[in-house]
Amino acid sequence: MAEKDSVRCQIVEAAKKRFSHFGYAKTTMAEVAADCSMSPGNLYRFFPGKLDIAECIATEDYQRHLESLRKLAMTPGKSARERLRDLLFEELRRTYHKLEKYPRAHEMATVIAHERPQYANWMLANERKIFVELFDDAEQKGEFAISDKETTAEMIQSATMKFRYPQLWSKLTLPKLERELDGVLKLLIDGLCGIGRGATEAAA
Amino acid sequence: MAEKDSVRCQIVEAAKKRFSHFGYAKTTMAEVAADCSMSPGNLYRFFPGKLDIAECIATEDYQRHLESLRKLAMTPGKSARERLRDLLFEELRRTYHKLEKYPRAHEMATVIAHERPQYANWMLANERKIFVELFDDAEQKGEFAISDKETTAEMIQSATMKFRYPQLWSKLTLPKLERELDGVLKLLIDGLCGIGRGATEAAA
DNA sequence: AGACTGAACAATCCATTGATTATTCAGAAA
C-alpha cells in the first residue's frame, strides 16, 4: 500500500516535470513511463488514464491553495470584511502568478475543464464552504448578518468570475485587475449607496 | 449618395440572410454578390472586406439595442434602482434570446471579437455612458450619490460579465441566470450588510 | 469619367493519408 503510493507519487512527479516543461499534449505516456523506468502499460495500474494524472497534479496543488484560503478566512484580529478581501485577492494573485510562471498550466486547465466539466464546479463548491465559514464567523461577531449564506457565496463568485480566471477573460495586468477587484469588492460590500462610512478603509 | 446607400443596404440584407442561414464562414463573397446581381469585385466599392459587412450588421443591430437601453434607463416614474435592474436584465435577455433564435450569431460574435478586439470595448463604453446618465439622474433625485460614476459603471460591468455573454460562460437556463443576476444585483446595490430595508423589493 | 466586371493571385481551407500515441491484454517474470 505504502509501496503503491510511492510509485504513484513517482509517476506524478515525472509527469509534473514533463507537463510543465513540454506541455500536456506534447508529453507521451511512454515518456513518463520511461522516466519512471517502467513500461507504458504499467502506468495504467496506478491511473485510469493520462488525464487522471493531470487531474491528480491539479488537485494536489489546489488542496494547498484551499488550505491557504482557509487560513486567510480565519486569521484572527482581522475584520470579516478584510478577510473576505484577502480571500479574493489571494485567489486572483495565485492564478495570475501560476499562469505567469507556468504558461503550460493554462493548457492543463483547459483540457481538464473541457473533459471533466464537473471539476470546476467542485472547486467552486469547496471555496464556497470557506465563504460560508467566514460569514458564520462574521455573524457571530456581529459584523454582518447574511440570511442565505450559501446563495450569497454563489453571488460573490458570480460577480468575481473575471478575477478567478484572469488571463482567460482579459489581457489586463495584475495591478489593473487588482484595482478592478478592489472596486467590485467595495460595491459588493457597501452597495451602491456607499453607506457613508469607510469608503477608503477597503482600499487600504 | 442615396443611390450608394441603397446598394450598401442591399448588400447588407443579402449578407444578413446568408450569414444567419449558413453562417459567416460558409457564405462566400461570390454568393452575396450573386444575390445582389453583381460581381464579387463590386462589393469592395462598398465595403473594405467581408468582415466589415458582418460588423455593419452587428452594429446596426447593436444600435437598436442601445436605443432600447437608453429608453429603459430613463423611464419616468421608476426608481433608479429599478431602472438599473431593467437595464441589466434587458442586456441578459437580449443576448440570450438572440443566440437562441440565431445560433449563427455566436460565430459572428466570435469572429468579430477575435479580429477586431476593440469592438467589444467600444460596446462596453457605449453602455457605460448610459449607466452614467442613470447615475446622474439618480443623484439629482437624491436616490444615491456616486462619486466616480464612470468607474462605478466599469465595476458593475465587471461584476456582471457572466450575464453579458451568458452562453459563453455557462450552460445555465435563462431562469437560472435571471435568478443569479437578481442576487448579484441585490448585493451590488445594497451591499453585504443588506442595510435592512427592502430585501424583497429587489426580487419583485 | 464613373460604375462595374471577372480573370488572376495569394491566402486559407479541408479531405486524405501516413505516423503517433493512449490504452489494452495475453503472457513473461518474480
Next chain:
DNA sequence: TTTCTGAATAATCAATGGATTGTTCAGTCT
C-alpha cells in the same frame, strides 16, 4: 499469485497538396 512487460489496436494527430475563396485590378461598358 501478483507484478509487470511490450506488442497489438484503435483513436487521434499532423503533413500534404488540391480546391476554395477573399481580394485586387486591368480593362469594358455606359
